[in-house]
Amino acid sequence: MSFKDLKLNKPLLRAIAEKGYDNPTLIQERTIPLVLDKKDVIASAQTGTGKTAAFALPILQLLFNRQDVAKNQKKIRALIVSPTRELAIQIQENFQEYAVYTNLKSTVIFGGASIEPQKDILKKGVDVLIATSGRLLDLHKQDVVNLDYVETLVLDEADLMLDMGFIDDVNKIERLCPEQKQTLLFSATMPYKVEQLAKTILNNPRRVEVSQNSSTSKNVNQALYYVPKPQKIELCLHLLRNTIKGRIIIFRRTKYGVDKLEQTLLKNNYKVASIHGDKSQSLRQEALNSFKQNNVNILIATDVAARGIDIDNIDAVINFDMPNVPETYVHRIGRTARAGNTGTAYSFCSADEKTYIKTIQQLINLQLDIVEDHPYPLDPKAKPQVHKKQGSKHRKGRKSEASKKKKKRWY
Structure with a gap:
């Protein structure tokens, strides 16, 4: 299968070709048609399988007919929530590369960086917003981010987001978006809590599983x-x-x-x-x-x-x-x-x-x-180190004269 078979438009195909990709990966092949069909998707795939393009390309295609809206009238139509800053930056780089022959605008916001430049870009108007949850809620509270027009919500690396304790943030963000929206949930593993989250926020989702969660590369x-x-x-x-x-x-x-x-x-x-x-x-x-x-x-x-x-x-x-x-x-x-x-x-x-x-x-x-042939072997009988807490050097049961005087007698 080639990217043309996925019914992507010419500006996107041109950007893909310039990145040197000929054929979609398995996750892209299975996910892109579902996203274009506006279905909710829950996908499990390891990093390195090309999953960013699996949601970025169809999102850009769905927004393509609105690309010529005047800059100041652009509304956030797609929101991608990421657990870490590095991943958010990387997703944004991918969106920019794929959207190079369109007029669609994307930006990334995250904590740990100056808030003012992020506000300025948002005020000018963007189509796609990539964000970490803390900074997103922060800017929403300040009325800089309006999520009323979001059509597609993506939760990337959902298992990591929940491991990091962001479940409340995720639920809050989902509620701030319109009820009628498409939700895409990507996770490397599918523990119980990710399944539970999917049940509460996805609507009749299609499942895409690429390789067993536990499989390690043969190479x-x-x-x-x-x-x-x-x-x-x-x-x-x-x-x-x-x-x-x-x-x-x-x-x-x-x-x-x-x-x-x-x-x-x-x-x-x-x-x-x-x-x-x-x-x-x-x-x-x-x-x-x-x-x-x-x-x-x-x-x-x-x-x-x-x-x-x-x-x-x-x-x-x-x-x-x-x-x-x-x-x-x-x-x-x-x-x-x-x-x-x-x-x-x-x-x-x-x-x-x-x-x-x-x-x-x-x-x-x-x-x-x-590998046993190395200079620092572990003694097979070695026991785990137990760090004992140092007790007090004062003998138990000895009270100071002052505390004895303070004590109230019952007789």
């Missing part, structure tokens, strides 16, 4: 290293010196962990950038750009900051900390081996993370390859 070699927690850093340096080459993403569970590892690698003369939730938007964007432009070849990230970011040609992913949610493992290793390339995922597992390996292997239906 990813997955290597597992058992290593004591304090020696993970040595193992990481050892592998970077001897084994792992090219463009690498290293995942850590905490922001503190990201910063600490970045400092260590910089001291060892590696070219590194990092992203996590506590960094300002400009710093996060700067780090991403320097990685995309090959100024640095290692990016250290937390899962939330890295979700949905589209970076091609990743040679390896390192799970420095094992994720406690097995689906997260699938997302992480899906960063490499995209678009038919091969890649390797290296996972470092300490004694207290062994249970995570079990759940991950159950989910992906695969036994990970254990």
Whole structure:
């Protein structure tokens, strides 16, 4: 099937051709006709399957006949809600690329950046708005955003939005839009709470499922290293010196962990950038750009900051900390081996993370390859470290003279 078979118009086909795409991916092939037919859709697809185009192209086509409305009379007809700033920026870039031969205007709004320029663009009028939930509700409260004319609402990465605690925001945004609208819900996984959300806000939706949620790419070699927690850093340096080459993403569970590892690698003369939730938007964007432009070849990230970011040609992913949610493992290793390339995922597992390996292997239906030949093996009998709370150094039951005097006697 080609994009022409999907009944897309010439300006869109021209933009697609210039991006170098000939044939739609499976998610695009199945979703685009449903969106053009104005059906509600619930779609499950991993990042890297081309799902942004699956909603961006049909939305632009549906709005095409209104493209010549005077700028100041443009109303927000399509609203895309994204869980993270990076993903929102990326969706906006895609909309701009696909709409290059139309007069349709899109913009992106998110927190962590100056609000005034965002207000100015909105006041001039846009057809498509891409937003993170907090800033969207903020600007709606200030009467800068009017959602009364929204015809299509898209919730992207719905599972992550709910994991981040945005369920109330999502429900509020849905209620602010007209009752008669088309709703598209995209999610990499379909946990119970996403199904519940779909039930409450979608109207007779069509389902699109591309690949099993748990399937990991056949092109990813997955290597597992058992290593004591304090020696993970040595193992990481050892592998970077001897084994792992090219463009690498290293995942850590905490922001503190990201910063600490970045400092260590910089001291060892590696070219590194990092992203996590506590960094300002400009710093996060700067780090991403320097990685995309090959100024640095290692990016250290937390899962939330890295979700949905589209970076091609990743040679390896390192799970420095094992994720406690097995689906997260699938997302992480899906960063490499995209678009038919091969890649390797290296996972470092300490004694207290062994249970995570079990759940991950159950989910992906695969036994990970254990690498035993490395300088920092974990003693198979090693027990998880238990951090005991330090008790008070004062003996219990001893009261000061003052407190004794204060005590009221009952006799």
